[in-house]
Amino acid sequence: MNTARYALSAACLSSALAAAGAASAADPDPAQAAFDEGVAHMEAGRFEQGCPAIEKSQQLDPRPGTLFTLAECEALRGRLATALARFDEYLALYPTLAPKQQRNQGDREKTARAQREALARDVPGLRLELPPDAPPSAVVELDGRRLAPTAIGPLLPVDPGKHLVRAQAPGVRAFERAVHLDRGEKRTVVLEMTAPPAPPPPAPPPPPGSAGGAGGTSAGGPSTPPATTPDTxxxxxxxxxxxxxxxxxxxxxxxxxxxxxxxxxxxxxxxxxxxxxxxxxxxxxxxxxxxxxxxxxxxxxxxxxxxxxxxxxxxxxxxxxxxxxxxxxxxxxxxxxxxxxxxxxxxxxxx
Incomplete structure (x- = not known):
């Protein structure tokens, strides 16, 4: 990980800590407590613990500053596509803020654009394609999430590492493959959905009069042994x-x-x-x-x-x-x- 490229903004972190200190005088709410915990883990380099805590704070109390901090945490964590999506959310939210709120964000909008441009060059891309004869009812999943039909074909930004691709439809054999992508790697996977092998043809009925043939068994009932006569x-x-x-x-x-x-x-x-x-x-x-x-x-x-x-x-x-x-x-x-x-x-x- 190039920490210089995705380093946490010192000014943003200071403002986050200042906000946390101001709020500590009052009774801490769950969102603020989760945010403080996440920032503490980030300062210590424990991004696997810090990012989920900050994400929890954003879910409890959505705030532009929390969203920006979460985007930086995911970038430092190595989840480049996730960080890119968080920066996009922040940049889409920034124009809707009041002028005073925008001033409170400081240089975050500028930093977010620079971070996003740097991430876009390193984010891996995965393109999933269905064969022409794929049934219309085919369902495609990426890492357990069902993809919309519009996501089949375009290059999808994904995090570096291992991903599981699966495609299934009634009457065809399910397709499943594990794909590993490095930073900046682009790959296309064709979801080969083939019909299962046809069942073997039924065995021809035995000739009349033979064991198990016509007259040997009753329709739907068990076969009856031949009658024993004194001659036999x-x-x-x-x-x-x-x-x-x-x-x-x-x-x-x-x-x-x-x-x-x-x-x-x-x-x-x-x-x-x-x-x-x-x-x-x-x-x-x-x-x-x-x-x-x-x-x-x-x-x-x-x-x-x-x-x-x-x-x-x-x-x-x-x-x-x-x-x-x-x-x-x-x-x-x-x-x-x-x-x-x-x-x-x-x-x-x-x-």
């Missing part, structure tokens, strides 16, 4: 009977085949072994016989379990489902001998 219940049980029964038959068949192969290896062992002594062929056959015997035992166990489960499901099946299954699918498996000492698995069925 029996159909699920019937599939389980086929699966477990088929596994049981396959297990029995595999057990039979592996058992037959084990018996074949036993014949080789009897021919090639004498007691515990076996030649190479006998030993190989003995090892294969043990493995086939174990596989046969396991397969028979699986077959018996599967057949038992299928029997339980079949016996407990509802009559309607059982009746429908009598002429339906069937499956059968068995062991068929092949050649001398061989066997094959035979599985048959219909679905």
């Amino acid at each position: 219940v029996g159909g699920g049980r019937r599939v389980a009977v086929y699966v477990t029964g088929g596994l049981g038959l396959v297990g029995l068949a595999v057990g039979g085949v592996t058992g037959a192969l084990a018996m074949e290896r036993k014949g080789v062992v009897d021919r090639s072994c004498a007691g515990t002594a076996c030649n190479h062929e006998g030993k190989t056959a003995a090892d294969a016989m043990k493995a086939l015997g174990l596989a046969s035992t396991i397969a028979f166990g699986v077959g018996i379990a599967g057949a038992g489960a299928a029997a339980v499901l079949l016996l407990t099946e509802p009559k309607a489902a059982s009746a429908g299954a009598s002429g339906g699918a069937w499956v059968a498996a068995g062991v068929v001998p092949v050649g001398s000492g061989g066997a094959a698995l035979d599985v048959r069925g219909a679905w």
Whole structure:
């Protein structure tokens, strides 16, 4: 801050203090008390406290001298645009004063014009512009204050520092930006107001007869699950009977085949072994016989379990489902001998 340029007028400050001293003899009113407090802060360089106090005094008891002192305080505070506006108010008020009141102001009118000319060179300027397609109902705010339509476009004097610009209108996306301006800086901000993205198109309705389609739900009401009939219940049980029964038959068949192969290896062992002594062929056959015997035992166990489960499901099946299954699918498996000492698995069925 160039304090020499915006220094408080010594004569004006002296007259203000003299007026304050004269008034101290009487009971101080709130406006005078606020003014005295503000001037005391100004003398100490505490402009952040002094200017609001002087402004309060002006609001309680408007006086030309108080207005002039407030303008000088704001200039020293660094709020150049605010000080410029206060000097303009004072210069507009001065011609309306009586000749005696003008004489009491001393050199304030001359000082105010000089101060205003100096401030005008350093006050930052902010120009706000709306795009051509902006809606007529657009509302523009600067630092929380709504601007008149005539303020959109011209260069607005603002104080140095940070400012918040906001523009909004129904049906468009709000625009908001923080702008920082230094002393004497001029800037233009275009308030880019764009329409929000269009909502995605609605999903096409499902085809009639599908889940959630026509006939699946009532208008405005919750969907109702399809009615359960004996055929649908029996159909699920019937599939389980086929699966477990088929596994049981396959297990029995595999057990039979592996058992037959084990018996074949036993014949080789009897021919090639004498007691515990076996030649190479006998030993190989003995090892294969043990493995086939174990596989046969396991397969028979699986077959018996599967057949038992299928029997339980079949016996407990509802009559309607059982009746429908009598002429339906069937499956059968068995062991068929092949050649001398061989066997094959035979599985048959219909679905």
